Amino acid sequence: MYRKPVIAIAGLACETSTFSPARTQASFFHPQRGDEIFDYRANPFLRAGQPLREAAEWKPALTGHALPGGIVTRKGYEELAEEIVTRLKDMGPLDGLWFDIHGAMVVEELEDAEYDLLRRIRQVVGSKTIISASMDLHGNVSQDLVHQLDLITCYRMAPHEDTIETRERAVKNLVDQLVEDRPLPYKAWLPIPILLPGEQTSTRMEPAKRIYAAVSDVEARENILDAAIWVGYAWADEVRNQAVVVVTGWNENDCVRGAEDLARPFWAAREEFEFVAPxxxxxxxxxxxxxxxxxxxxxxxxxxxxxxxxxxxxxxxxxxxxxxxxxxxxxxxxxxxxxxxxxxxxxxxxxxxxxxxxxxxxxxxxxxxxxxxxxxxxxxxxxxxxxxxxxxxxxxxxxxxxxxxxxxxxxxxxxxxxxxxxxxxxxxxxxxxxxxxxxxxxxxxxxxxxxxxxxxxxxxxQDLPRLGHKKIIRPMWPYDKVFDDDPDLTAKLIPMSNRPLS
Known part of the structure; x- marks a missing residue:
């Protein structure tokens, strides 16, 4: 008898400025628990009767979506993270998990908060549970985060008119992965030493318009599942903050080539980025x-x-x-x-x-x-x-x-x-x-x-150099306008989540 895959939902989303004196508390995430998650305004594809809802046995744990703001308090983060872990422990074996995040959350005394949350989740659900993440293109994608994920995608429009479409894509990729029993995809990760604000990287105008238009072209290639470009989040100061390309698929060379074909035009266009208005x-x-x-x-x-x-x-x-x-x-x-x-x-x-x-x-x-x-x-x-x-x-x-x-x-x-x-x-x-x-x-x-x-x-x-970043990797455009050598834009294959980092 056919058994529907069992899939959990969990995640915390907050875009965090480390240059703001504000602090984000646990209540600011407006936590949603259990079936409340199905009714979240950005999840219409999981409402009763929808194909994706019917395709799996869903076990929603906890998700939270805070307005962008200041650093998340450690107390608030621990409160929500511990509840997520506890709820997942009570669910029993899981085939998959949708990791609903933004990607630019900063927590007091933590580096790479999304990875920390994912690490805790992995300790509960194990390495064989397939995890798919949906993200904002202004998120930050560290090598550690990609390693612990199996599937990943992000918005392709700024302003984010494709929010629901992106979330649905992450869920559909996960459901298809489990229902069709596909082999785990390869993941090619390529960081680019560029960190720009959204107001210079809107997909309404060039060069971001053509850079993001190429995403669907790469994704349409044979053996490619998903292609994604993150411009990163400019108003936080962490090592992981920079532009990144990730391409996933079933052929190592095709993934690497796809990532490089997206990253190189991005770097070549670095001097073209301008504000979206006078x-x-x-x-x-x-x-x-x-x-x-x-x-x-x-x-x-x-x-x-x-x-x-x-x-x-x-x-x-x-x-x-x-x-x-x-x-x-x-x-x-x-x-x-x-x-x-x-x-x-x-x-x-x-x-x-x-x-x-x-x-x-x-x-x-x-x-x-x-x-x-x-x-x-x-x-x-x-x-x-x-x-x-x-x-x-x-x-x-x-x-x-x-x-x-x-x-x-x-x-x-x-x-x-x-x-x-x-x-x-x-x-x-x-x-x-x-x-x-x-x-x-x-x-x-x-x-x-x-x-x-x-x-x-x-x-x-918007005057980024005026803010005084100290932790981001240097050299970084536009903080540095002269590079001694061109950056290495060779994509790196990231191991599966059930294998150690190389």
Missing amino acids: TGSLDECLDAALETRGPYMISDSGDNPTAGGAGDVTWGLTKILSRPEFKDESGPSLIYAFVPGPEAVETAVKAGVGATVTVTAGAVIDNLHAPPVTFTGKVHSIKHGDRHAEIEVVFQVGSVYAIITKLRKPYHKEHDFTELNLEPRKAGIVVVKIGYLEPELYAIAQSGTGWMLALTPGGVD
Whole structure:
């Protein structure tokens, strides 16, 4: 009688800036346990009745997905990692495991946190359990991590419009591996001495567009299962942080050749990488916006919460409120998202919509660049129940509509604004703590009069050399512009997980 493979699900995902003073606690991962994992918004392919759900006996353990942020506390990590291990111990023998991670998590007193978690999992499930990982292309892929994995893949688009597709691919590869009883694939790993921010490696533009377009070409070759390119995560300082190519398949030479065919054009294009939009200081961006009829989008990039910024840097809002153009209600309308301020939110909720109050917000966690911001404004709107922010308040200060939140949240969707009684398509200027624009914001910029990336300070500062990396391997582009010799771009075959590292 046919026996469905038994597959567990486990993992922790958090993109972590080591240059942010923020700390990520266990609760920030919003842990999901057991059948809750099937209902996670990025797992529609595992809902009841879906082919992949029916193809295996699933044993979900625990997964957690935190907003990008500061270093994960060791206490928080140990709490979640130990629960994952305990749950897996109670499951009995497993044929496979889907390792649901981001790839750029940093934990206090640990190097290579994803490998550490995988090592602990391997001690429980054993070397014969097939493990497949899905990752963000901004993750970091060490040799140790690849060694302990059997299958691995990552996003091929930035912005990550293929999140669900990538996760489904990792699961399908795992299910097919077990159901068809395939031989374990070979793994060719090739690190590249390049470490760039996402804002210079968006697949919307060259050279990343053509570099990632080649992934599917390599994957289509005979004997190749998967091809993947990671650009790495630039705002953490660890030895593993750099670009990497991994190709998996059933022929050693084909895997090696495929990895090298992807890595060499990446290295050759290193001087072509540019920012996804015109850049400038915040004042320069505001000056450009004021010359247009709007809407004009500005990325306050240094404190981007979806890249690891603390989110509570007040530098940008302070600068905007000091500009004379916005002092009067009749001035050009500007929406600013966002600054956390729990006490300011509480004051506004008590006062109600329409009240004028004086509040202080921000700079509780990251006060390295500016102190808390204090202003007097009219409460424009209040919203309760956001998954991340919990409570959001819009204050009108002159012609500025400043969003203040109880907790930090990303503002990526048009409804993030319209549900607050704001109309970004009709505003003169929209300033968002973000890097490259997510699709809906990008569409607003395209329908408006322009977009600029403001080079502002914060834990995800776009001026990478200014941050002061000390642990990354050197030489590394663009921190080093002169290399004594060309890097060795020869792929290395990584042993199977049940064999020791060579």
